[in-house]
Amino acid sequence: MAQIISEKRDVEFVLHEQLEVGDFSKFEKFSAFNKKTIDMIIKEARKLAVDEIYPTVKEGDEVGCTFEGNGVVKIPESFVRVYNLLKDGEWTAMTEDPEWGGQGMPKSVALAASEYFNGANFPLMMYPGLTHGCGKLIESFGTEEQKAVYLKKVYTGEWCGTMLLTEPGAGSDVGALETVAIPQGDGTYKIKGQKIFISGGEQTQLSDNIIHPVLARIEGAPAGTKGISLFLVPKYRVNKDGSLGEFNDVTCTGIEHKMGIHGNCTCTLSLGEKDNCIGTLLGEENKGMAHMFLMMNEARQLVGLQGFACASASYLNAVNYAKERVQGADLTNPKAGGVAIINHPDVRRQLLIMKSYVEAMRSILYYLAMCYDKAETAENEDEKAMWEGLAEILTPIGKGYVTDKAFEVCSHGMQVYGGYGFIEEYPQAQLLRDCRITMIYEGTNGIQAMDLLGRKLGMKKGKLFMDLSAQIAKTIGEAKKVDGVADLAGKVETVLNKLGEVAMHLGKTAMSEKVKTAFAFAHPFMEATGDVCAAWMLLWRATIAQQNLGKKKKEDIFYNGLIKSAQYFINSVLPVTMGKMQAILDNDSATVEIDEASFVS
């Protein structure tokens, strides 16, 4: 049967040949995860994804969620069985401490399982995904008591979790939120406010309690982000024996009708309508934003994975379709009758664009996950800091760049299907629709670009960017020694050097009175940086492939494909990247200069 979610061989390649994640098993923390175990895990994950999760994706889209009034939300029934399988198979907290119900896996290994799960049905995976994020907050900032009550139940998926940030007047600007927390004198707080866009905010089919980490402002706290605290607010209060107590006055008042991710309910939640919503402080007073920030990178990487997983599925569908669909004669043999459309240059071009982006995105995301494993197993503080810094600077790429490109890939995936791509009977339309949200939530891609230029680029006097450049240069250096890819390496080097020039220029401009012009180029800069990272990954892959050629015929087909991806991207995409960087250097400020009134007269 044709592969429908992710290319098995390529996942194995990234894990074992490019990143060699099996090597983490030499550290005690990850000693259980040698190559053999990893392969077993991935095999199980793939099986679960293909056999159980994927079959629910269409129903999830078509049936969607319904708000039945009186606070009741119904999610697709088929999700329940799958959620229980994920829970029973202990897939809900793969990377967490076994003490709290986790599996203690390296992040890079868990990512491969997540790739399959999210590629199969990411709207479904949002339920355990947010639950995991909620657990992470409790683990990181909870008191011993909070951990004892909630953590294991959340990590094991017995109770679901969410994240309550957004309000009608506070989207990208979280600091504008108005939900209040009134101290009760007993260490608890009464919470009052309205939250919107809460994924998985209400349901009863997956869990009998839902734990909401809530951003709110303690009465009298300063305005803006520095007065925001984080609270733990369960849907039902929990008795001392762990059983469920009183309803905690968290009511769903409606769900959104969205363009995609229909299977995940997007709820409006009203807290304390009856003045009876009690929360406990999670972490420190007025440190809510800082606490959230600590979790944000991981959440953003998950969103990158969601977008990428759509792209990967869309790509495989497109290849399968293009090999089967006969339409039109070959350009060089017009009289011989119809051929499969994969033979037409424009279809092939689109497939090769998709292939090279999918491979590059996979490597970027796995590398990002691996940075955490490297930090975890670092031999000293400097090394640890370096890997953490790489994860920091690569996060806007892994979220912003990846989801931008994932959406483009999904659009190509629709185009290859022709008219059938637009018909909901086929899978491409849902993938395009679902993918689109990943450019928006968890910080719009504009916010990601600002994060890269405004925060990450300047961090530690530019050390993060220099470390990233050094890693890329290392790959270039190695590729230069290998016949067949040395030329490509030289081209990536040229682009990397130009990126350095652009970063310098933008960094300076951002410090000058032209700061707005600099930020008007934040997104193009993220795109250029992403292109260079993609080229880096593709060159790295091609270098390994080139060295392995000629050993096994079947393997050569795969390795040659990797070389072609790199060749295509470096020769046909990087010249465009050069143009993008030139535009940044040219520094035109029309964006800033144009009168607001001139947009529409």
Place this chain on the structure above:
Amino acid sequence: MAQIISEKRDVEFVLHEQLEVGDFSKFEKFSAFNKKTIDMIIKEARKLAVDEIYPTVKEGDEVGCTFEGNGVVKIPESFVRVYNLLKDGEWTAMTEDPEWGGQGMPKSVALAASEYFNGANFPLMMYPGLTHGCGKLIESFGTEEQKAVYLKKVYTGEWCGTMLLTEPGAGSDVGALETVAIPQGDGTYKIKGQKIFISGGEQTQLSDNIIHPVLARIEGAPAGTKGISLFLVPKYRVNKDGSLGEFNDVTCTGIEHKMGIHGNCTCTLSLGEKDNCIGTLLGEENKGMAHMFLMMNEARQLVGLQGFACASASYLNAVNYAKERVQGADLTNPKAGGVAIINHPDVRRQLLIMKSYVEAMRSILYYLAMCYDKAETAENEDEKAMWEGLAEILTPIGKGYVTDKAFEVCSHGMQVYGGYGFIEEYPQAQLLRDCRITMIYEGTNGIQAMDLLGRKLGMKKGKLFMDLSAQIAKTIGEAKKVDGVADLAGKVETVLNKLGEVAMHLGKTAMSEKVKTAFAFAHPFMEATGDVCAAWMLLWRATIAQQNLGKKKKEDIFYNGLIKSAQYFINSVLPVTMGKMQAILDNDSATVEIDEASFVS
């Protein structure tokens, strides 16, 4: 009230200041259409669009069409009233001969009305749009008898029309179709076959008959495109007195569930299920493809307009939203509290991208329409041929490039809305979904790119391309004389020269054994050509704007906006275009070389 479909001032600018379409009134054919009349027409069209058509767009999307079994299709009820208003207002055949119920307008003038109508609800406008296309075929190829029976009723919208090309095995490859026509010896044919993706293929609410031009193969005719003929097949036969006769055995067997354009039914039609479907030949035997081709440019331009109209509406919505939505502080004044998001550089960048593309697309499409008016009023055959040639070469740009960019604009339009963009309650999601089909139907944009490179570029030994270049060079020459835009003109000239080089290179490559590599760059070439055309139009606009500055304060706001669009596009987009062209010249052939098996291992 904020403008919601098209910017009134910009439409007026293109008509009267850029293209000066009122001048056509000096020719007898268009003598009724002086500036005053034109403005009156546009005003009425705008009123109809805003007051009557636009209010149906959301219901059309939400309710959509339903297949009720037994061949019955129901379209949104609110469309009926609007269709009748269009019919009663005589908007259904604006450019056609009054003899047949038309209004005899210049195409460029009619386009402005169409822009408003399509921007208000293009899925609805597909019903009269296809009806008009059907009429055009009857007018061009019908016998006197066919014209007498059908033409006026179709042009006036009393009967609806369609276009039956696609079959399950014949999409882009129309030549593969299998519908047969069996001569009955009395000049009529029995038609038998199945057609899919037929927009407006069945309904009873708008008209009591539907006229289907059908591509079919006469029994025994050659295989492929050269054996295809065109037939006129009514849903109900027509008696000699013009009254409706017997049902003609054209049955709808189902409709598609699509990602967008829900208000337009996409039907599967079965012809001759009971061996009782009678058609008459329209035009010459085996000339069906040639006849269709003659109509194709116009149909493609209409699709370009549909995509563009979505982009225009999405842009206006985004500007309106960005001026109202307060979120986050100003970058240069972080302590002063929230500002409207139009002040944030990344939002402004997206708005300016949208603005410059929308303006460029509007000018491209109106110019294209104007080419026909110029041809119609040409003083000699050479001039006429030149304008017809310009229309030919600009058609793939007006369809392929415009709809590619329109979809990008709609995606920006969603992004500016943040999370609200993804919610169907707001207009941006539908615009994105509806817009996406325009890249696919009426020849996918890959087909458009092949048309540009494989047909139009080489036509008349490259004369079309040279004429286009000469037109662009003329604008550059004029701009060079105007302070304030002369610099911009120089930059457009550089890009135009490079495009010439690229066209030469691709033309040669297409003739060599590397033909497939050339066609793998067909789409990038269309994109580069489109970028140059966009720059041309924006430069032209800016040149006029620059010369009008300083006369009226309110007008200066508008004119300065035009100059900023040109400045932005030329300084920040054209460097990327240069990169795209460099990639074409670099001529990498990974696309062609990659083994089919290497796509997925």
